[in-house]
Amino acid sequence: MRTKIALLEDIPVGKARIVSIPGGEEIALFNIEGKILALSNECPHDGGPLGEGTIEDCKVTCPWHGWEFNIATGACTNVEGEEAKRYDIEIENGEIFLVTKT
Numbered sequence: 001m002r003t004k005i006a007l008l009e010d011i012p013v014g015k016a017r018i019v020s021i022p023g024g025e026e027i028a029l030f031n032i033e034g035k036i037l038a039l040s041n042e043c044p045h046d047g048g049p050l051g052e053g054t055i056e057d058c059k060v061t062c063p064w065h066g067w068e069f070n071i072a073t074g075a076c077t078n079v080e081g082e083e084a085k086r087y088d089i090e091i092e093n094g095e096i097f098l099v100t101k102t
Contacts, residue, residue: 001099001100001101002090002097002098002099002100003021003022003097003098003100004095004096004097005019005021005027005029005089005096005097005098006019006029006095006096007094007095007096008036008091008094008095008096009094011029011030011031011036011096012031013031013032013033013034014031014032014055015030015031015055016028016029016030016031016050016051016052016053016055016060017029017051018041018049018051018052021087021098025040025041026040026041026042026049026051027039027040027041027051027087027098028040028041028049028050028051028060029051029089029096030051030055030060030071032055032057032058032071032072036089036091036096037058037071037072037086037089038086038087038088038089038098039060039069039071039074039084039085039086039087040084040085040087042084043062043064043065043067043069043084044067044076044082044083044084044085045062045064045065045067045079045082046064046065047064048062048063048064048065048067049062049063049064050062050069050084055071058070058071058072059071059077066078067079067082069083069084073086074086087099088100
């Protein structure tokens with residue numbers, strides 16, 4: 001199933017946008033060199049907003065306690081074994097869709 005969640009033009013390169021998805025959860029959409037990637041907006045450590053974190057290369061640093069995540073994989077790069085939830089998305093005609101299993 002696909003659900004439209006944002007427009008590509010609303011996420012500049014090197015920036016993130018927080019969007020709500022069905023069920024009320026928030027995800028962070030990141031534009032990394034023109035590629036859109038999606039993670040849970042909630043840091044697994046203490047719930048910090050990853051979409052408000054510092055983005056460098058393909059990593060985001062949680063603004064609350066400094067946990068750093070690879071945006072492409074969700075893996076925490078400074079705390080072994082931790083990860084942020086990833087989401088599958090598709091882009092079509094400038095629209096970003098969340099892809100979920102039915």
